[in-house]
Amino acid sequence: MKKKKINEKRIAIKMIMCLVYLVIISILFVCSYRLFQEKKDIVPWSDVENVEDYTYVTISKMSEKFAYYKESNVGIHFIIEKEATGQWHTYLIAIDESEYDEYKNIIDYTYERTTVEPSPKKVYGYPVITSEELKKIAIKNIKNFVPAENEVTITEENYESYLTNSYLDTTKEQKDNFSIILFVSLILLFIVIFLFIITLLDKDMIVDKVDKTLEKEIDRARFMFEKQKKNKKKKE
Secondary structure (H helix, E strand, O other): HHHHHHHHHHHHOOOOOOHHHHHHHHHHHHHHHHHHHHHHEEEEEEEEOOOOOOOEEEEEEEOOOEEEEEOEEEEEEEEEEOOOOOOOOEEEEEHHHHHHHHHHHHHHHOOOOOOOOOOOOEEEEEEEEEOOHHHHHHHHHHHHHHHHHHOOOOOOOHHHHHHOOOEEEOOOOOOOOOOOHHHHHHHHHHHHHHHHHHHOOOOOOHHHHHHHHHHHHHHHHHHHHHOOOOOOOHHH
């Protein structure tokens, strides 16, 4: 009978411990997943907040390069991104000119060298703050890209309102930044999963310790009860 009670008590402890582990595992899993998603987030260009944001634009039309960095073989182009509503926005992007052929069909369509409209092209990269020199070159050349009927006079004062304060550098690959918080969260998750498994396999020292502690407390309570009972009888 005593062995049966002990087994029942141990099973109850295991169930409570497993429940606690499952709650902790669920919390750590959700936290780890959210941290992973934040780490991998790719935001649209319109939602960019800083130069660390990995971002993208969808190119509908694109100019020939109007600025060129010979050392890195990087060209700066105007592009037009169209929204589903039909509105369009003009931005600057930097591309590796060795990849020009990937954009040629869009550029040719933009300059009416072909009547075949290509599918929009989504490109990724990081924002780079536009230098004052590049701003001046962009202001000088924008009139050669934007249709006359849509042309807006862009100056250094209103530049950022129309072309933003940065350009998308597609030559920069996504950084795989190490997240210490995500790392710690995953380590804790694996530890708790391990504890959960060994508890199920009845190899958990924590359960043993809790079981022994409870047994000692029960024996102590029983001893105190018997002692009080004997003292009571003596007084009577």
